[in-house]
Amino acid sequence: MKIKLDDMTWPEVDEISRKPNAVLIPVGSVEQHGLHLPLSVDSRCAAYLAEQAAKKVTEEHQIKVIVAPTIQYAEVTTFENFPGSIGISVDTEIRLIGDIARSFIKHGFKNIIFVNGHAPNVVPISTALRQVSVDFPDAGLYAVNWWALGFEVIPKIRKSTICLHADELETSLSLVIQPENVYLDKAIKEFPSYSLSEKWVYPDFYGPNRVFYHSRKKFPKFGTNPGVMGDPTVASRETGEKIIKAVVDDLAEIIVEVVESGGDSQ
Numbered sequence: 001m002k003i004k005l006d007d008m009t010w011p012e013v014d015e016i017s018r019k020p021n022a023v024l025i026p027v028g029s030v031e032q033h034g035l036h037l038p039l040s041v042d043s044r045c046a047a048y049l050a051e052q053a054a055k056k057v058t059e060e061h062q063i064k065v066i067v068a069p070t071i072q073y074a075e076v077t078t079f080e081n082f083p084g085s086i087g088i089s090v091d092t093e094i095r096l097i098g099d100i101a102r103s104f105i106k107h108g109f110k111n112i113i114f115v116n117g118h119a120p121n122v123v124p125i126s127t128a129l130r131q132v133s134v135d136f137p138d139a140g141l142y143a144v145n146w147w148a149l150g151f152e153v154i155p156k157i158r159k160s161t162i163c164l165h166a167d168e169l170e171t172s173l174s175l176v177i178q179p180e181n182v183y184l185d186k187a188i189k190e191f192p193s194y195s196l197s198e199k200w201v202y203p204d205f206y207g208p209n210r211v212f213y214h215s216r217k218k219f220p221k222f223g224t225n226p227g228v229m230g231d232p233t234v235a236s237r238e239t240g241e242k243i244i245k246a247v248v249d250d251l252a253e254i255i256v257e258v259v260e261s262g263g264d265s266q
Helices: 010-017 041-060 090-106 119-135 168-177 237-263
Strands: 021-027 064-067 111-116 140-145 163-165
Touching: 010 064, 021 041, 021 090, 021 237, 041 064, 041 111, 041 168, 041 237, 090 111, 090 119, 111 119, 111 237, 119 140, 140 237, 163 168, 168 237
Parallel strands: 021 064, 021 111, 111 140
Antiparallel strands: none
């Protein structure tokens, strides 16, 4: 059972495009993740979760799911001074995502889901898909942050109070996805602070953030912090496995709903 687009021949892709289907496009980054994690975390997490969800849906439903090659380059200015953080401009990212979406639409795919693993990608992905939807109003264009899934499970099992970057969640997932590249003995906990009080912005993906954009953030700077925002020292493979199952189950449910809502390619 092939699920990766780049492992397929064009006739195989053509056959899938004529049946109920969905395309998953992982989006990550090449960005520092502290002293204990590799630069590939955002990309590897997004790709792994997309692949697992694709397998689940393909096996359990009469739906073909393709996982496209991961978009690895993204805007990484927050950590651009850390060696290895390689990025592109927001404008370039918007154009890249838009062109990829348009290309899939051209080939008859109507259910396109971007699986995001890098928080700064939210705006470029949203902007690009909004632009594409103006030109192709009948296309099914979706985007989801993986950490927004598993919401009934993750808050209950995590041990740390702040999860933002190179934290317990990403470290736990990496202990499952690429344990050979995790150096837990080098993990250090660090926490960010914002210019606004916690009444308006809480430094956590699961906090009650009422201000949806703020640029005056006190993020770690190269040489003064290992590049962590959270507590990776409490991460574990067991936690990672539970998070993965919860996220994959939710993502699979989304895929099925998207296709069954009437947006399949038949």
